[in-house]
Amino acid sequence: MCQLLGMNCNVPTDIVFSFTGFAHRGGRTDTHRDGWGIAFFEGAGVRHFVDHEAAIHSPIAELIKRYPIKSTNVIAHIRKATQGQVALENCHPFVRELWGRYWVFAHNGDLKEFAPALTGPFRPVGNTDSELAFCYLLQELRARFPDGAPPLPALRAAVAELAQRIARHGTFNMMLSDGTALFAHCSTKLCYIVRQHPFAHAHLADEDLSVDFSTVTTPRDRVAIIVTEPLTKNEQWTDFAPGELKVFVDGAPLPAGA
Amino acid sequence: MCQLLGMNCNVPTDIVFSFTGFAHRGGRTDTHRDGWGIAFFEGAGVRHFVDHEAAIHSPIAELIKRYPIKSTNVIAHIRKATQGQVALENCHPFVRELWGRYWVFAHNGDLKEFAPALTGPFRPVGNTDSELAFCYLLQELRARFPDGAPPLPALRAAVAELAQRIARHGTFNMMLSDGTALFAHCSTKLCYIVRQHPFAHAHLADEDLSVDFSTVTTPRDRVAIIVTEPLTKNEQWTDFAPGELKVFVDGAPLPAGA
Numbered sequence: 001m002c003q004l005l006g007m008n009c010n011v012p013t014d015i016v017f018s019f020t021g022f023a024h025r026g027g028r029t030d031t032h033r034d035g036w037g038i039a040f041f042e043g044a045g046v047r048h049f050v051d052h053e054a055a056i057h058s059p060i061a062e063l064i065k066r067y068p069i070k071s072t073n074v075i076a077h078i079r080k081a082t083q084g085q086v087a088l089e090n091c092h093p094f095v096r097e098l099w100g101r102y103w104v105f106a107h108n109g110d111l112k113e114f115a116p117a118l119t120g121p122f123r124p125v126g127n128t129d130s131e132l133a134f135c136y137l138l139q140e141l142r143a144r145f146p147d148g149a150p151p152l153p154a155l156r157a158a159v160a161e162l163a164q165r166i167a168r169h170g171t172f173n174m175m176l177s178d179g180t181a182l183f184a185h186c187s188t189k190l191c192y193i194v195r196q197h198p199f200a201h202a203h204l205a206d207e208d209l210s211v212d213f214s215t216v217t218t219p220r221d222r223v224a225i226i227v228t229e230p231l232t233k234n235e236q237w238t239d240f241a242p243g244e245l246k247v248f249v250d251g252a253p254l255p256a257g258a
Numbered sequence: 259m260c261q262l263l264g265m266n267c268n269v270p271t272d273i274v275f276s277f278t279g280f281a282h283r284g285g286r287t288d289t290h291r292d293g294w295g296i297a298f299f300e301g302a303g304v305r306h307f308v309d310h311e312a313a314i315h316s317p318i319a320e321l322i323k324r325y326p327i328k329s330t331n332v333i334a335h336i337r338k339a340t341q342g343q344v345a346l347e348n349c350h351p352f353v354r355e356l357w358g359r360y361w362v363f364a365h366n367g368d369l370k371e372f373a374p375a376l377t378g379p380f381r382p383v384g385n386t387d388s389e390l391a392f393c394y395l396l397q398e399l400r401a402r403f404p405d406g407a408p409p410l411p412a413l414r415a416a417v418a419e420l421a422q423r424i425a426r427h428g429t430f431n432m433m434l435s436d437g438t439a440l441f442a443h444c445s446t447k448l449c450y451i452v453r454q455h456p457f458a459h460a461h462l463a464d465e466d467l468s469v470d471f472s473t474v475t476t477p478r479d480r481v482a483i484i485v486t487e488p489l490t491k492n493e494q495w496t497d498f499a500p501g502e503l504k505v506f507v508d509g510a511p512l513p514a515g516a
Contacts, residue, residue: 044383045346048306059325067317088303096355100381121379123358125302
């Protein structure tokens with residue numbers, strides 16, 4: 001199974017600590033050797049890094065661990081190929097533009113008998129079920145809101161309904177962001193934590209590395225980390241319910257009815 | 259004025275030597291300090307790096323100079339902001355998907371009174387005339403060839419006509435690639451060289467660095483480098499004519515009538 005990592009914050013924050021633990025799952029503490037990728041929003045712009053080398057051997061992953069890129073929305077993915085060969089065009093996250101915004105998407109799971117009609121402008125470049133699901137999702141959003149991005153509650157309802165529809169074909173744990181909100185849908189396995197004042201000490205599960213967040217944050221900072229499996233051993237992670245979509249804005253999940 | 263660099267080859271080749279000289283123009287030997295970017299095709303996939311730091315100070319540019327990414331089509335850009343503020347979403351090259359392929363685009367120049375109607379799916383994320391021209395170009399290509407990519411001669415004729423139309427609004431030196439061919443249009447300033455057997459020694463104009471290509475190539479290799487200003491002092495670069503579009507495939511320009 002692939003692994004997903006997302007971060008959503010109220011102020012631009014670097015993901016060095018969480019990414020360091022996560023990257024170890026790409027070939028060291030886990031068997032995800034079929035490429036990896038990460039996308040950082042900076043304002044409306046995106047920095048997008050993909051590599052078909054295992055994250056543990058990738059010079060680009062090494063750069064990201066050393067170069068603290070600050071972002072309010074990040075999505076990362078480590079791949080264990082189930083559909084589509086190991087190739088750069090099959091590495092998540094994928095990026096497309098809709099309504100004059102970039103959209104970033106990553107998926108963990110496997111979709112069966114999933115062959116939606118692609119009648120809109122979005123076509124897969126590679127041959128994964130994941131990129132196909134992303135193209136379909138954007139096509140349907142564009143069809144429902146042809147004049148531009150709707151208000152967040154309407155967008156949330158549409159993403160939730162489309163995610164449910166896609167999830168009928170298999171496992172559809174996914175993360176999606178346009179740089180202002182991070183949508184996370186859980187089929188089988190996803191959890192999150194919100195780190196905020198008073199910040200505590202965290203110790204990575206995958207590497208012997210600790211950080212005292214109180215020394216690198218201000219009392220206003222709030223950071224949500226969403227991940228396939230908990231990254232730390234000494235913090236309390238909250239599991240998603242199967243079928244649940246959460247929307248993270250400014251470092252926290254929106255209430256269910258919002 | 260911004261600077262453009264393109265590479266088109268018949269076998270995947272690294273661009274370390276040419277990029278090293280080119281990156282020096284981003285803040286050292288020239289005044290292009292408003293960001294830079296580079297995109298490498300690897301098969302159908304793209305590695306896309308952008309940074310709003312000057313190329314000379316960018317840790318990502320440093321990585322690229324050290325990590326020999328091999329590619330058959332590369333487009334790089336160093337920005338001197340004329341329209342649009344210094345922001346990540348305004349850094350070239352831009353990437354979009356059309357017909358199930360990624361397209362990479364970079365532009366040097368300034369367009370005046372250029373406000374085409376955007377009725378298709380491509381919308382600018384940033385606020386440069388360049389990204390607007392790219393969206394317009396893809397919109398018009400999609401409208402002419404709604405069923406998918408046409409054969410290269412038809413595509414070439416369409417790109418040439420659209421580039422001329424855009425160039426009526428100002429300077430439109432640009433590079434465009436889908437990973438199989440590299441289109442380069444010259445309004446005012448562009449030159450190229452084809453390096454092939456027997457390979458010779460080259461000496462960078464912007465840094466005291468030489469390379470003997472015969473030691474790092476095979477007799478079959480052929481590499482076209484296209485750039486705003488010659489990168490080397492001891493090689494013969496060929497200027498584009500104003501208004502000329504050249505299409506590079508397998509490391510050489512196609513004949514004018516092809």
